[in-house]
Amino acid sequence: MRYLRWLLVPIVVVPLTLLLFHGFGRDPREIPSPLIGKPAPSFSLAALDGTRLTAAQLHGRPYVLNFWASWCIPGCVDEHPVLLEAERRYGADVQIVGVVYNDSPAAARTFLDRYGDGGWPQLSDEGGRLAVEYGVTGPPETYFVDATGIVRGKQFGPLTMAAMDDRFAALLAARAAQ
């Protein structure tokens, strides 16, 4: 009986710790995208180099829409080499498209000059209309669209090398299955 009071310690500590520990696996701001499995929003936007790109032009080929900004440090800075590597590995099969999010074209240009321009189109989303249609909460966010124009996946936060390989492989597998 006298030792029973020692039970008080684990009774308080263990459940509290477990409960708080459970919170780690998730990011409360990560919202599953309602777009997955649905047709991708269409767009017609000017790129930084002045050319125009529409969603229709990309039809028939999987594409990856990467929302980024020069002020998004370190997320977009960390992610940039991953995207360059993705272009090297998968560029033949998948079109990467950058969308400059809430940023000036000049600042975006400076960013690309500094960290390396992979040569894929960089769209200027003035007013953030495309970002709103995709439901972007903050850069970087990346959407994976298959060859038929259906959204297949969403990366919340920066892509890592491992995540990038998984995501691109899944996208290409979706194409192979058709």
Add this chain to the structure above:
Amino acid sequence: MLPTFGHIALVIGFAASLFAAWAFVIGGRSGDERALSSARRALYASFALAGLACGVMVFSLLTHDFSILYVARNNATTTPPFFSFISLWAALEGSVLFWTLLASGWAALVLHRYRSRHRLLMPWVGATLAAIDSFFFAVLVWPGNPFLRVTPVPAEGAGPNALLQNHPFMGLHPPLLYLGYTGLAVPFAFAVAALVTGRLDEGWLAVVRRWTMIPWIFLTLGITAGAWWSYEVLGWGGYWAWDPVENAALLPWLTATAFVHSSMVAERRGSLKAWTVSLVIATFTLTLVGTFLTRSGVVASVHSFTQSAIGPWFLGAIALALTAALSLLVWRLPQLTGTGRPTSLLSRESAFLLNNVLLCGLTFAVLFGTLLPLVVAATGGGTISVGAPWFNRVNVPIFGALLFLMGIGPALPWGRASWSSVRERFGVPVVAAVSAVVAAWALGMRGVGPLGTLGLAVFVGGIMLDELVRGARARSRYRGEDPATATWRLATRNRRRYGGYLVHFGVLVMAVAVAVSSGLASQTSATLRPGESVRLAGYVLTYDRLVVEPLAADPRVTEARAELTYGGSQEGRLATALRDYPNSTTAVATPSVRTALGEDLYVTLLAYDTATRTVTVRVFVNPLVVWIWVGGAIIGIGSTFAIWPERRRVPVEASEAERLPAREPAPSVEGA
């Protein structure tokens, strides 16, 4: 070069605080004075080193040194110096750095102040505080290193969080709150020391109450300043939303308040000791839980910092602190059983006891509501959020009951009261309360909440005033002093009691202001073309023009400003704006608040159209809001009055005694 210097300061600070903890334990076990004095010096050094690291960070922010990741993320070349400075605590790593400075500062202050008193307790107090400091230093050296570098160095930084660079209050609210949070480690350290040494006497209670009150004052002011900031900045017209971070600050405040009350029973009757110690432990644990919730990205909130690696560290610290303190408590439990006998239901003890039950009920309700989303997610129930209506519904009745107790508690004597004496004391206040409610009703005030709170407040205020007047009159009669002198001397001879009354008075002011402002506010929104007007509660607001231009202080920020003229019980011009920060996804509202003693006119811009020059504004008329801040200030003044050191009767001797180090160890003499 400089950032490396800052990092090295943190590494040495970690080593110094770890050494201090070890040397305090050695000194505590052996009583070796050399070990204790070197432990103290190591603790002072760790404070200085934290100061040095903060200095390096502030300098790097002011000079926009983007080679430091923290600076690149939270500063831009266009950031004004004031906001660069306060960016020290605007994001995760910096705020932990600032936190460490304050925590080690409190530790150094306490150890210095009691260097020749409480000789048995202090080594363990020092060891606990040094151990806590070393945890914070460790977080800064490993997972939360604020001096991480970026290569290549960016040409421009992201700039501070848009919400946090929008109002100077960010310079006030976090430091006050952090001073409160970090200070609550001191009573915890005293609790650990008392449990280790088994010296849980009246002297201990007096020190711990004082050192709970000091951070409590900062916490109170910090919470009030936070509510004020939220009101002035967020543009929704309110000041409290039961956001997880607000709750995180409120939880330790509630348990600390419960402690302040229960400790009086413990002191007076020798009972409730284990309970009182538990409250101290709970308070400190709740400060850690609150920090964990907001700094690990576990709950979503206006305040939550980015998800980070420091979460597991904090979790480990919570588990460790709680396990250690509870084990000590369980070990000492047989010695802590009270000597006091159960008393009459109608006594001040009972009132205090009930106060504790209610405060703990509030703590539990708030904790439950805050953690419920986590529980539901953990059990696979998906994502839920617990909203303000739930919190209001559960907590408002408890607050009402506490308010009522605030009146009857002081009216009851210790031990046992007779019904007739209670009736005698209640007569006048009850009449005053009823007349106040009737008068307010006649003047047009409606609603159960506002009228009920007003009635309760007048009742409680009446009892306190009655008590003060009786005391002063008696003193004036027996000593022949004039009423003003008699009142002042009465209050300064019983600082704790009358300071407490002043705190209660501040709470009453705040309660009435909260009830009236939330119950009787009016609001409307309107889309206006230039020259059009909107009317609300006797005010007429006429929209004049729309100006869209870069902000003078920071040209990267575009401000769209609607200029209006207003007439009514206040008159003048105002401008309310939406600001577009380059690093913010949404435009940040800059509400315009015109404050008067009776009511605030609060105008916020919701949307604008540059083509048609139309604007959509929301207008609030919030009665009595300013009295919430006044109430907070009264609480601050009252509690400072309560803990102000009593004037020594023989000042010369006392100061000499203090100057000379106590030659003989006098462990049996324990005094605050």
